Amino acid sequence: MELSITLKKLKERFHNSIIDIHSFRGDDTAIVKKEDILRITKFLRDDEELLYNFMMDLTAVDYLGREPRFEVVYHLYSLKYNKRVRIKAPVPEQDCTIDSIISIWIAADWFEREAYDLYGIIFKGHPNLKRILLYEGFKGYPLRKDYPVRKRQPLIGPEN
């Protein structure tokens, strides 16, 4: 099957950064090295034939037991060409950091804080990386698969 223009361009340009690409039922996905996330997202935003100018979603996944354990997922949309692409960047537990893409899309601000809040992934270069949904004093990261499912940290009242 012929590759979409997005994946073709990514493959040509970032040959050494791409771990894998696939396009299941037309959903373009590229798995890339986390060190190059800034370069790749900047290219996707600025290339004349792509113009992924809308960062729709940024989230994380915990694949407990797999190495590397985490994955940061970006969903991008090109308003001009009506195209979507999904970028995934694996992040190992030992070095749980990735570059912040706030400099590319300012909208990433709260998404990165959310991923930090619930998964504990550090976004390097984020100007205000602190909890956004949970409260100060909350210990641990509750969407990690090894967070105890019955653990409660109430601010007031009993632990139920």
Place this chain on the structure above:
Amino acid sequence: MGMTEERGEKAEEGLERILGNSILLTKLDAIIDWGRKYSFFLYPFVTACCGMEFMSLAGPRYDLDRFGSALPRFSPRQADLLMVVGTISHKQAPILVKIYNQMTEPKWVFSFGVCTTSGGFYDNYATVLGIDTLIPVDVYVPGCPPRPEMVIDGLLLLQKKVMREKWSDWPRGPAPVTKK
């Protein structure tokens, strides 16, 4: 009372002749309770999707005004019925307790919807499993969200309860979980 019939009759000539059956306080209770049950000033503590049902309830179709509780006060200092509508998270719990403590006495609490009542289908790190772990509750209405008829039924139950209440029945002071 240990009084004979005769002595009782004598007593009626004295104090009870002036004060009726010497049950002035009970009668005052009754008339105040009767007045109170038709004049709840509710504070809508609306946190989640149940709020939509609350809006329809307060609107003209179901018309909470018919039961004398149509005037939502957005300051707890002016409210005596706390309507807790929607899921309460652990992050919000201190706020809910603070609002409860700030309300005028006597005060009542209405648990609107299953999440408020028991946490509902949420049983996780974020959710309080029922507001009765934090503050005293008078009426529980389950449902996700409850039908307006259920809420009206709950309100009528609360009115019945208020009608029976004595001054000594009201919870007083801050909620027991309040941190000093």
